[in-house]
Amino acid sequence: GQNIDQPTEMTATEGAIVQINCTYQTSGFNGLFWYQQHAGEAPTFLSYNVLDGLEEKGRFSSFLSRSKGYSYLLLKELQMKDSASYLCAAPLSSGSARQLTFGSGTQLTVLP
Amino acid sequence: DGGITQSPKYLFRKEGQNVTLSCEQNLNHDAMYWYRQDPGQGLRLIYYSQIVNDFQKGDIAEGYSVSREKKESFPLTVTSAQKNPTAFYLCASSTRTTNEKLFFGSGTQLSVL
Numbered sequence: 085g086q087n088i089d090q091p092t093e094m095t096a097t098e099g100a101i102v103q104i105n106c107t108y109q110t111s112g113f114n115g116l117f118w119y120q121q122h123a124g125e126a127p128t129f130l131s132y133n134v135l136d137g138l139e140e141k142g143r144f145s146s147f148l149s150r151s152k153g154y155s156y157l158l159l160k161e162l163q164m165k166d167s168a169s170y171l172c173a174a175p176l177s178s179g180s181a182r183q184l185t186f187g188s189g190t191q192l193t194v195l196p
Numbered sequence: 197d198g199g200i201t202q203s204p205k206y207l208f209r210k211e212g213q214n215v216t217l218s219c220e221q222n223l224n225h226d227a228m229y230w231y232r233q234d235p236g237q238g239l240r241l242i243y244y245s246q247i248v249n250d251f252q253k254g255d256i257a258e259g260y261s262v263s264r265e266k267k268e269s270f271p272l273t274v275t276s277a278q279k280n281p282t283a284f285y286l287c288a289s290s291t292r293t294t295n296e297k298l299f300f301g302s303g304t305q306l307s308v309l
Contacts, residue, residue, distance in 0.1 A: 117297065126286060126300035171238060183254065184298065186238035
């Protein structure tokens with residue numbers, strides 16, 4: 085089957101580091117995406133991991149372990165504008181096409 | 197500028213009425229998608245299309261219909277058969293359906309009067 089789990093809410097302080105975890109169970113795994121979504125807006129792409137390890141992009145990094153079915157998004161030097169929902173997504177197998185399955189999202193609140 | 201445009205931003209539906217949400221992209225993407233998002237939940241796939249004149253049901257297609265007569269356009273109709281239509285609807289596109297990142301429109305909030 086296909087399932088993606090992530091915490092519902094997290095709170096952190098401006099300037100701090102936060103790690104948002106995501107676990108998945110999906111057959112035929114082929115990559116994991118992270119998106120950021122501000123309230124009432126469209127999700128925007130943050131990262132895509134297909135190989136094990138850490139990928140860094142400025143203040144944001146994403147890690148993947150395929151053997152453990154686990155990923156995390158690491159946000160450094162938190163800013164108030166980082167308050168948003170962070171969605172973990174992976175392709176599932178559906179007939180002849182592979183479509184993204186999204187987790188429920190982790191609502192991050194950054195406090196001053 | 198290339199992008200994906202949804203309209204309207206807000207839409208109200210009366211009971212028994214069909215309403216259509218517009219989605220247009222000028223990114224020359226082959227694949228287009230419709231997702232529904234309820235408060236505090238992730239995105240659920242309604243319909244997707246890999247090519248013009250072809251579309252497939254997603255996980256929650258009941259009560260919805262789509263068409264793909266042009267590569268640029270993928271309108272979604274919320275029919276009267278959809279008994280709980282209040283949600284945030286997101287349209288997206290990608291270069292192909294496998295492992296390509298999605299580009300999203302700004303969304304349509306549909307509410308029932």
